[in-house]
Amino acid sequence: MASNFIDYVKIHCKSGKGGAGSTHFRREKFVDKGGPDGGDGGRGGHIILRGNSQLWTLLHLRYQKHIKAENGVAGGGSRSTGAQGKDVIVEVPLGTVIRDEETGEILAEITKNNEEKIILEGGRGGLGNSHFKNSVQQTPRYSQPGEPGNESWLILELKVLADVGLVGFPNAGKSTLLSVMSAAKPEIASYPFTTLTPNLGVVQYHDYKSFIIADIPGIIEGAAEGKGLGLRFLRHIERNSILLFVVSAESESVLEEYETLLNELKQYNPELLDKKRVLGISKMDIIQDEDLEKNLKKLPANLPIVRFSSLTLEGIPELKDLLWQQLE
Structure with missing residues (x-):
């Protein structure tokens, strides 16, 4: 029983990178100089912690040292936005405190069932070239790259909730x-x-x-x-x-x-x-x-x-x- 009670773990988390914006121009028959229509990249996946009243230990995270969310998908033509990277939801027992391993800063505390806290945000998707058209620049041939995700070593401590x-x-x-x-x-x-x-x-x-x-x-x-x-x-x-x-x-x-x-x-x-x-x-x-x-x-x-x-x-x-x- 004692070996199954784990109240302290250290895990490495990495959120997803944002997808790149698209540099694309409208190409349709009978449409002359259609102009830029590059879509935005999708957001990278978040790392989210969720409270679960059925859990009483951090044992399930003891051997899961690395947690990584999906990257966002790049944008496409016709102003199509890339898909968002899939979020990763990590379930923890109530009473879990999350700290940054390097600074010791408390990032969040989970005290309620189904309570969710975004611990690491995914990178924002880049803007497509359709955003950069103006009276001076009619055919922008550039778009934004997606923002990188965040990564950090986190310490999860369980503090038993009792009256x-x-x-x-x-x-x-x-x-x-x-x-x-x-x-x-x-x-x-x-x-x-x-x-x-x-x-x-x-x-x-x-x-x-x-x-x-x-x-x-x-x-x-x-x-x-x-x-x-x-x-x-x-x-x-x-x-x-x-x-x-x-x-x-x-x-x-x-x-x-x-x-x-x-x-x-x-x-x-x-x-x-x-x-x-x-x-x-x-x-x-x-x-x-x-x-x-x-x-x-x-x-x-x-x-x-x-x-x-x-x-x-x-x-x-x-x-x-x-x-x-x-x-x-």
Whole structure:
């Protein structure tokens, strides 16, 4: 499963060259000096990205390194315009960001199903000689060549679209929480880094309402510097409306663990700290003591906290209520 989740690819794209304009003169029986009637060249094909809600990975582009659109066709006589080059439409999952590999500039973001963005425009077709006739130049013997297409190396990054992102260390209970709150079936085991790819689940709420929750692979201290798996997946947190920090009740210091997680997010992107936060204390079926309550009192007073157990489901309805309130 992990090998099928690709959230970063680099591809070379080239749009089509415009067709050349025609240098042609009207030649008909009984028509003397018919004059120029060269048609315009056709536009070169565009490179277009289209959002597809059925895709969840960039895997289909991993081995398609070069994408090229058709060239436009040259114009003809009788002012006939050449055919346009065929556009190339590349389908991508929602949440895909497109950057120029050389400059790092963001060219587009695809966030809606069937949303289309022209990434590289095809070259314009050249004008035929019929455009250049005037009182001085009655028989122009020139036309425009088609404009060249554009080409560039592009980087496509996928940032998972979800309302709520689960943030926590490995084995904090995020995958188990996702499995009881939604119909998602992530891999769950006792070893670290159970989650190797982001998992999405739809949480059903009252009155047919729902929201999407994403289990992001566990962060470790130093993730923002490239340690562990965290750095690769921190980009997915950028799309979440709410960050649900999950800390195990077994933690020696809930405050220290929470602050470490915050620090990793801050080092990666300080703007992440502007998102709404909720703290969930997991595994309450294992530990319920006074030391934990004293530990929680050290946390910021304005931080919403929910205690829950994914095993007994204690606190799960309250957690759903709180998340829905924060989303509204």
